[in-house]
Amino acid sequence: MEVSFTEEFKKSWLTSIIGFLLLVAGILVLTWNEGRAVHHAHSLDEAFNNVIALNPYDRLKPEYEGRLVHISGPLLVEEPLTEPDYGISIQSVKLKRRVQMYQWVEDRVRHDYAQVSMPQDADNVDYYYLTEWRDKLVDSRSFYIRHGHENPTEIPLKSVVHVSPSVRIGQHTLGSELKEKFTNYIEVSGDERPERRDIKLHLGLYYHCNDVWNPEVGDVRVQFYYAGISGEVVSVVGKQENGVLVPYTTTRNHQVLLVRQGALTISQMFNEEKTDAYYETWKFRATGLFVLYAAFVCLGRLLKVSACQFSSLRSILPQEITSSTYLTLAMSISLFVIAIAWFVYRPWVGAALVMAAVSPFVYCVMGLYSVAEHQSIN
Numbered sequence: 113m114e115v116s117f118t119e120e121f122k123k124s125w126l127t128s129i130i131g132f133l134l135l136v137a138g139i140l141v142l143t144w145n146e147g148r149a150v151h152h153a154h155s156l157d158e159a160f161n162n163v164i165a166l167n168p169y170d171r172l173k174p175e176y177e178g179r180l181v182h183i184s185g186p187l188l189v190e191e192p193l194t195e196p197d198y199g200i201s202i203q204s205v206k207l208k209r210r211v212q213m214y215q216w217v218e219d220r221v222r223h224d225y226a227q228v229s230m231p232q233d234a235d236n237v238d239y240y241y242l243t244e245w246r247d248k249l250v251d252s253r254s255f256y257i258r259h260g261h262e263n264p265t266e267i268p269l270k271s272v273v274h275v276s277p278s279v280r281i282g283q284h285t286l287g288s289e290l291k292e293k294f295t296n297y298i299e300v301s302g303d304e305r306p307e308r309r310d311i312k313l314h315l316g317l318y319y320h321c322n323d324v325w326n327p328e329v330g331d332v333r334v335q336f337y338y339a340g341i342s343g344e345v346v347s348v349v350g351k352q353e354n355g356v357l358v359p360y361t362t363t364r365n366h367q368v369l370l371v372r373q374g375a376l377t378i379s380q381m382f383n384e385e386k387t388d389a390y391y392e393t394w395k396f397r398a399t400g401l402f403v404l405y406a407a408f409v410c411l412g413r414l415l416k417v418s419a420c421q422f423s424s425l426r427s428i429l430p431q432e433i434t435s436s437t438y439l440t441l442a443m444s445i446s447l448f449v450i451a452i453a454w455f456v457y458r459p460w461v462g463a464a465l466v467m468a469a470v471s472p473f474v475y476c477v478m479g480l481y482s483v484a485e486h487q488s489i490n
Contacts, residue, residue, distance in 0.1 A: 130410050134404070135404065146393075150454060156382055164179055178351065180349065186281070205340030213246060214332075216250065239256045245333060264330045269332055275291055284357050297339045298339070299316060306318065317335050404441075409435070
């Protein structure tokens, strides 16, 4: 006796609903990702066609005002960034202070006593307490055993990032958005012992404690990092605005502002940016594909029932619906969503993706047709 679609849905309503939600989520992720990828690719192409290479040491020319320009040269940081208490002074775009505090941390270990005769309400969780250096405050008020494991309610020092107010490449000044893009931090290896006696230097870290080897809860240690050292050669693509390099807005309202280490040409910079965007896009594509696969796994029983009841589905689905079928369906829908997004920007790519998306179903239909034709001949 065949089970109807409604009966099957009633039997597996929870997994079916989860499957439908995952299906919608996967399609939304892919749609958003491809829209973003197409938008970014179009904006990079527009920027590449409009960018002008300049010598950073030439006098600023008014005819390039508001234009997208490319320059390469060493960074010039006029004033050093300092941390006087630690004897730190460095001419860089950024100086980051990382603060950690020695704190109690709770570790829970759950045991399975199912095979042991114990009361139902017996506590099967063991709590262990250890001390660690942590960047964020650990709230000891939520501990199971609070007595003897109290942490301070705040960290006396704050982590902070100092940004140089004036950074130039030749005659051009770097805007605030451009300075924020310097994120390749390098550890400051301090060798000058601080004047304050309550601060101790050990292996590049500054300890606010009595004993470096036996810290107490509430003790603090500080580490410093810099990004964009003065004299480092970088390449920048941005809009020239009153001698300042700021983001360039394309016709699609997308901002383009690029910075790379080393003396790179315009083509090299845009190729590297496209490569980064390529990997970022494929990460979300893989995520969307996995979500769609999980959706079809949840909807597997409904698919089997539907294939038995509807001849149209039976003609495009294989006789045995397995995990490979779920993967094929997920890949086909992924390709179809990707194709729709790329049709406007690159029609030939969209058309090729649509053909790839429908090819498994065409293969199934042709297989059924050849079987039916063979049977009619016999």
